[in-house]
Amino acid sequence: MNVEVDKIIDVKIDRITTKEALEKIKLFLLSNKQYHIVTLNPEMIVEAQKNVKFKNTINEADLVVPDGIGILWALDFLKCITFSGKGRWVVKKNVKKLQVFVLTLLKLLFNSEHRKNILKYRTHGVDLIYKICELEDIKNKRIFLLGAEKGIARKTAKVLSEKYSDLNIVGAEVGIRPEISNFKFPISNKFPISNFQFQNKDQNTKDQILDQYLTSFDDTKYNELNDDLIQRINETKPNIILVAFGAPKQEIWIYENLKRLPSVKLAIGIGGSFDFISGKTKRAPLIFQRSGLEWLWRLIKEPKRIGRIYNATLRFGLMILRK
Numbered sequence: 001m002n003v004e005v006d007k008i009i010d011v012k013i014d015r016i017t018t019k020e021a022l023e024k025i026k027l028f029l030l031s032n033k034q035y036h037i038v039t040l041n042p043e044m045i046v047e048a049q050k051n052v053k054f055k056n057t058i059n060e061a062d063l064v065v066p067d068g069i070g071i072l073w074a075l076d077f078l079k080c081i082t083f084s085g086k087g088r089w090v091v092k093k094n095v096k097k098l099q100v101f102v103l104t105l106l107k108l109l110f111n112s113e114h115r116k117n118i119l120k121y122r123t124h125g126v127d128l129i130y131k132i133c134e135l136e137d138i139k140n141k142r143i144f145l146l147g148a149e150k151g152i153a154r155k156t157a158k159v160l161s162e163k164y165s166d167l168n169i170v171g172a173e174v175g176i177r178p179e180i181s182n183f184k185f186p187i188s189n190k191f192p193i194s195n196f197q198f199q200n201k202d203q204n205t206k207d208q209i210l211d212q213y214l215t216s217f218d219d220t221k222y223n224e225l226n227d228d229l230i231q232r233i234n235e236t237k238p239n240i241i242l243v244a245f246g247a248p249k250q251e252i253w254i255y256e257n258l259k260r261l262p263s264v265k266l267a268i269g270i271g272g273s274f275d276f277i278s279g280k281t282k283r284a285p286l287i288f289q290r291s292g293l294e295w296l297w298r299l300i301k302e303p304k305r306i307g308r309i310y311n312a313t314l315r316f317g318l319m320i321l322r323k
Contacts, residue, residue, distance in 0.1 A: 003063075008074050009323050011045050012059045013066055015075065018123045018131060021065050026137050028062070028266050029239070036061045036254050037268040039125045041068035042316035043308060044247045049319065054248035057255045065123040067271075069108070069292030070312055072118045074320050077104045101321050108292070119292055125273040126283065129242065133164045138240075142263075144233055145172040147244030148274040155278040170236040175245065176225045230260050237263040244274045 003024070004015040016024070021037075028035040038044075038061040048055035058064060066072055080100045107114050132138060145153040157172035233241070241264050243250040250269035258267050275281040283289070284297035299309045 006075055006078070008045055008071065008078065009049060009319060010059075011040070011048050011055060012061070012064050013040055013071060013075065014064050015121060016063075016065060016123075017120050018065075018127065021063065021123055021128070022131055022135065024063055025132060025266065026135065029137055029141065031265065034258055034261075034264060035063065035266050036251075036258060037266065038064045038251055039067040039123060039128065039268070039270060040064050040071060041247075041271075042070035042074070042312040043068075045071075046311045046316055046319065047248055051248055054252060057248070057251045060255070061251070065128070066121055067124055068312065069119070069122065069295070070316055072121055072292075073104060073108050074316075075121075076108065076118060077101060077320060080104060097321065101317075105317075115292060119290070122292070124289075124294075125270040126276045128268070129160075129270060129273055129277065132240070133160060133167055139166045139168075141239040142168050142170045142237060144170060144236055144238035144241045144264075145244075145274065146175050146233070146241060147246075147250065148174065148272075148278075149280075150174050152274045152278050152280055153244070155280075156274040159277055159279070170238055171233065173232070176222070176229055226257070230257060233261055234263070239263060240266045241268075242273075243267065243269050244271060245269070246271055 003020070006013050006015055025037075038058050040058065044054075044058070048058060066075070077100060108118065109115075145157050147153060148156070151174075153172040153174060157169045161167055161169055238261070241254075241261065243254055245253055247269065250271070254267045254269060258264060261267075272281065276283045282301070284294040288294050288297040295309055295312060298305055
């Protein structure tokens with residue numbers, strides 16, 4: 001199956017429908033090779049502009065599927081312009097780039113047929129997991145769930161096992177994370193851990209705990225814990241591993257560790273999907289999903305996500321327009 005490959009600000013994206021992605025996954029599972037799938041959203045593209053390792057990891061993945069209406073809008077916008085080859089963008093039919101920017105955005109928001117046609121290329125992480133579980137080819141495969149907050153992977157395993165009786169989930173755990181409750185910190189990419197947020201703590205207290213944590217959790221300690229994690233995973237001999245550390249940690253962890261997991265044919269970074277499947281976080285109503293406005297629902301329900309929403313919408317859009 002030939003897949004059209006595009007790039008958004010030097011980040012690879014495969015123009016592929018969910019149905020086509022599932023056909024690729026079937027082929028991956030029949031192969032003797034190992035495959036890495038990335039579910040790409042606008043926030044990840046923003047991060048990749050300042051994180052070269054992350055960008056290279058995405059670009060070297062075997063399949064990069066669009067997860068986010070912003071990705072699909074960007075592909076639509078970039079179809080309307082072309083690169084001159086002389087270091088500058090030119091717009092087809094002599095239409096100004098800003099006009100194309102606004103017109104494609106309005107068309108996406110208010111033209112339901114156009115939006116429906118575009119959304120068929122969107123592969124949301126949660127939907128991808130459900131579709132994989134429905135595959136006939138999955139019945140004899142062993143699946144490992146890794147990441148999210150404590151207990152969420154196991155709860156996700158329970159929900160999926162009840163929904164799909166033939167599913168063979170051989171392991172579910174949080175992975176490597178510090179035992180610090182309600183704590184959020186700017187950790188480096190090599191630490192595959194879940195993020196938490198402080199409540200009722202002043203900045204000095206945050207800084208003190210962060211210093212203590214970073215001092216005690218050095219490279220040697222990380223390597224020891226990661227080796228133990230790899231051993232636990234290998235003992236279950238999974239064929240598929242779903243990793244929910246959040247981007248960019250999950251993609252970089254898969255890139256660095258997949259070869260150490262010889263039984264794994266397919267590794268997918270699925271972000272916060274376990275939260276939705278387990279019931280920890282309620283997914284947006286269907287009307288929001290079908291209109292590509294799940295991000296707006298999340299903002300209404302969780303105003304504290306405004307920084308992330310800003311990155312995925314305004315900042316991403318301005319990056320596309322400028323570059």
